[in-house]
Amino acid sequence: xxxxxxxxxxxxxxxxxxxxxxxxxxxxxxxxxxxxxxxxxxxxxxxxxxxxxxxxxxxxxxxxxxxxxxxxxxxxxxxxxxxxxxxxxxxxxxxxxxxxxxxxxxxxxxxxxxxxxxxxxxxxxxxxxxxxxxxxxxxxxxxxxxxxxxxxxxxxxxxxxxxxxxxxxxxxxxxxxxxxxxxxxxxxxxxxxxxxxxxxxxxxxxxxxxxxxxxxxxxxxxxxxxxxxxxxxxxxxxxxxxxxxxxxxxxxxxxxxxxxxxxxxxxxxxxxxxxxxxxxxxxxxxxxxxxxxxxxxxxxxxxxxxxxxxxxxxxxxxxxxxxxxxxxxxxxxxxxxxxxxxxxxxxxxxxxxxxxxxxxxxxxxxxxxxxxxxxxxxxxxxxxxxxxxxxxxxxxxxxxxxxxxxxxxxxxxxxxxxxxxxxxxxxxxxxxxx
Amino acid sequence: xxxxxxxxxxxxxxxxxxxxxxxxxxxxxxxxxxxxxxxxxxxxxxxxxxxxxxxxxxxxxxxxxxxxxxxxxxxxxxxxxxxxxxxxxxxxxxxxxxxxxxxxxxxxxxxxxxxxxxxxxxxxxxxxxxxxxxxxxxxxxxxxxxxxxxxxxxxxxxxxxxxxxxxxxxxxxxxxxxxxxxxxxxxxxxxxxxxxxxxxxxxxxxxxxxxxxxxxxxxxxxxxxxxxxxxxxxxxxxxxxxxxxxxxxxxxxxxxxxxxxxxxxxxxxxxxxxxxxxxxxxxxxxxxxxxxxxxxxxxxxxxxxxxxxxxxxxxxxxxxxxxxxxxxxxxxxxxxxxxxxxxxxxxxxxxxxxxxxxxxxxxxxxxxxxxxxxxxx
Numbered sequence: 001x002x003x004x005x006x007x008x009x010x011x012x013x014x015x016x017x018x019x020x021x022x023x024x025x026x027x028x029x030x031x032x033x034x035x036x037x038x039x040x041x042x043x044x045x046x047x048x049x050x051x052x053x054x055x056x057x058x059x060x061x062x063x064x065x066x067x068x069x070x071x072x073x074x075x076x077x078x079x080x081x082x083x084x085x086x087x088x089x090x091x092x093x094x095x096x097x098x099x100x101x102x103x104x105x106x107x108x109x110x111x112x113x114x115x116x117x118x119x120x121x122x123x124x125x126x127x128x129x130x131x132x133x134x135x136x137x138x139x140x141x142x143x144x145x146x147x148x149x150x151x152x153x154x155x156x157x158x159x160x161x162x163x164x165x166x167x168x169x170x171x172x173x174x175x176x177x178x179x180x181x182x183x184x185x186x187x188x189x190x191x192x193x194x195x196x197x198x199x200x201x202x203x204x205x206x207x208x209x210x211x212x213x214x215x216x217x218x219x220x221x222x223x224x225x226x227x228x229x230x231x232x233x234x235x236x237x238x239x240x241x242x243x244x245x246x247x248x249x250x251x252x253x254x255x256x257x258x259x260x261x262x263x264x265x266x267x268x269x270x271x272x273x274x275x276x277x278x279x280x281x282x283x284x285x286x287x288x289x290x291x292x293x294x295x296x297x298x299x300x301x302x303x304x305x306x307x308x309x310x311x312x313x314x315x316x317x318x319x320x321x322x323x324x325x326x327x328x329x330x331x332x333x334x335x336x337x338x339x340x341x342x343x344x345x346x347x348x349x350x351x352x353x354x355x356x357x358x359x360x361x362x363x364x365x366x367x368x369x370x371x372x373x374x375x376x377x378x379x380x381x382x383x384x385x386x387x388x389x390x391x392x393x394x395x396x397x398x399x400x401x402x403x404x405x406x407x408x409x410x411x412x413x414x415x416x417x418x419x420x421x422x423x424x425x426x427x428x429x430x431x432x433x434x
Numbered sequence: 435x436x437x438x439x440x441x442x443x444x445x446x447x448x449x450x451x452x453x454x455x456x457x458x459x460x461x462x463x464x465x466x467x468x469x470x471x472x473x474x475x476x477x478x479x480x481x482x483x484x485x486x487x488x489x490x491x492x493x494x495x496x497x498x499x500x501x502x503x504x505x506x507x508x509x510x511x512x513x514x515x516x517x518x519x520x521x522x523x524x525x526x527x528x529x530x531x532x533x534x535x536x537x538x539x540x541x542x543x544x545x546x547x548x549x550x551x552x553x554x555x556x557x558x559x560x561x562x563x564x565x566x567x568x569x570x571x572x573x574x575x576x577x578x579x580x581x582x583x584x585x586x587x588x589x590x591x592x593x594x595x596x597x598x599x600x601x602x603x604x605x606x607x608x609x610x611x612x613x614x615x616x617x618x619x620x621x622x623x624x625x626x627x628x629x630x631x632x633x634x635x636x637x638x639x640x641x642x643x644x645x646x647x648x649x650x651x652x653x654x655x656x657x658x659x660x661x662x663x664x665x666x667x668x669x670x671x672x673x674x675x676x677x678x679x680x681x682x683x684x685x686x687x688x689x690x691x692x693x694x695x696x697x698x699x700x701x702x703x704x705x706x707x708x709x710x711x712x713x714x715x716x717x718x719x720x721x722x723x724x725x726x727x728x729x730x731x732x733x734x735x736x737x738x739x740x741x742x743x744x745x746x747x748x749x750x751x752x753x754x755x756x757x758x759x760x761x762x763x764x765x766x767x768x769x770x771x772x773x774x775x776x777x778x779x780x781x782x783x784x785x786x787x788x789x790x791x792x793x794x795x796x797x798x799x800x801x802x803x804x805x806x807x808x809x810x811x
Contacts, residue, residue, distance in 0.1 A: 005499040007571070012659075023605055023612050024610075028605075029552065030660050032547065032637050033547065034517070034547050034548045034550070038517075057635060058536070058635060059631075059635070060633060060635060066615055066635075067613070067615040067618055069611045069613045069614070069615045070611060070612065071514070071612060072612055073603070073612055073613040073618075073638045074541065074598070074603070074613070074635060074636060075635055075636065076543070076544035076547055076636050077540040077541045077543070077544035077636060079509075079510065079513075079538070079541070080513045080540075080544035080545055080548065081513075081544060081548065082508060082543050083509075083510045083511075083514045084513040084514065084516050084517050084548035086467065086514055087467070087471075087514055087515070087516070087517040087518050088517050090679055102534060102536075102537075103534070103537070103572075104532070104569050104571070106491070106568040106569055107491075107532070107533065107569075110506075110507055111507050111510065113506075114506040114507040114510040114511070117465040117466070117467070117506060117508060118467045118506065118511065118514040119467075120467070127458035137629075137631035138536045138630055138632065139534050139537075139628075139630070140534060140627065140628030140629075141629075152620055169500050170493075170494075170503065172498060179570055180570045181567060181568055181569065182568075183493055183564055183567050183568045184494065184564075186493065186494050186505045186507065187465070187503075187504075187506060188465055188500060188501075188502050188503060188504055251755075278610045279610065280609070280610035280611075281610065285456050299700035307628055327638075347709045348691060429631075
């Protein structure tokens, strides 16, 4: 007997401050005006998405000692935008990324409980933790956190927040290595009990943290097989933490390009990749890996002959992937094998969209990922603000509904309802926190 | 003569400590968005200058049962109200003692974006050890230190608002540049309590700088108020005290190199309006009984008719005792409805108060020009 269709969970990521977001297109609107956020959130709600997602960065990125000026720069305050969006939406979950390093649990617990009340049960917290001294220069406590303490602080932050949310009559006492606090929490228990907790991070420690604490994981998109392996790994980790496999949603981030036909979509995808990786951006990518000033090189010419400077870090405020020497070797081999210029190489290696095709093709691919347990859905990242999700909602969502794997109306009111997650009871919360 | 200012503070079930027990209060709704929206819309119908949304990290009063606590983050409440109002100023309290100036700056800047230019910020301090224990990072400090730190925090917050010049986003396709980084400025603040590098992550807000409100009851609050406040709040039990305070704070503002006519001095007044003076006093007495003791606020208090309150407002305003008032209704929401339907029509009849907002932003309401960034060439 076939198992019933899994229901797909979809979320909308507001276009971020990296080169995925195309600002040069005539259709690209404001990245900061509230109307842009309203448009995208209402589109997601029209499409019956589970939630709207905001990322966070607390220091402007720098490249070669100056503010990186080739991508979108600047964004509003996460929680303030989400509280305002609660006024213009009714069902859509509202997920905010907020750092635990530069905030204290009492204030964080209060802010997320406030959002949960003001949205009538739609709050989610994507908890990130940094040990980044560069970002720390904007804060009174500075970049004091050792890298090894990151997940310790994150775990103690969520444990402490849960103690506050669960505190009988608000009274709490917490003594731990990171926090030694006591008093009265003044926000009554919020509609979801605890806001939905999201964890982003693919390292071993990150996966374990997610298995122990998170309601949803924001991971990176990869092949179907890699997704299945990740899913299986997380299921095993959940069991080790005495949690059921249905207590965690796995939601990779994904980009998409649609067209009337698959061929149209691939043509558009190529145009978008060239918008995302302009000549200057191609050189900046190369400089980030090479650790050198390569501004004299022609982006339409071959890779430079020099090797990367292994010790140089010329980009700050951005996650760094892998060992530069190894990455450079791979890049050089790919360029030679495929006879690619610098720009074409960067497009080839960094610019691939997750889903490219007609609405029918994309709907089928998304459904296949979910039904074959590569994930439970996707956090979609449009490349355009604010209309980048319109076409998906108008064309792909109806096809997913026809397939029987996506809701045709909201059946609950809270984000926990949408995600099929239980509302934590007081006793369970206290046991987990002790 | 300046324009009369009227604001309302919307905290708890009302300003009177016995309010939450009253039949007309809604203590259970304090955590509902709809409750705050209704209050803000009533204030907007009355064309008040702003709603003040109080906040503190202090534990709730011990007398309050958990069912009547219901205090939410004030910036969050203001943001939730912003998209469903259009004229009223939104002034949440956010404290500086245990918070990060960088976060405060972008939160208020963003409130300015989501309200299309109606944000203000009341900067306050956390005085008690109970508040310090909620954070566990330091002990309670003397008021002198708290206000010195608050002054530094306001300096940092306002520098961060200015750290993006207005035209920093250029979207220059030819050169591939989204932003002109020469128009983004580090603020490089170093003080006794913290240092902040900047620039902000949030572009310059619609008003340039949202209005800064500072309450001056303690001596140490004078320094940041004189230096930074667009609006000064104070307590004064009578007209003479208020007039003397206003003259001194205006002198202090001038001594700090600022224009005293650009700073509004608002006196807190606790009110209970009724059809007759007796009627109003009866309700006040009832609140006293519910609160378990006769309660008299530090600042002035009025229980009487709308026209009686209009007389008081007119007298204090014309005598130079205040540029206006922050009304603290003893009981909410009824006390605010009484302002909108009772006091404000009387003041309008006397040509003392506006019939409509003069512009779109809170600066427009206060007749204050949008300031240029201090970093603009």
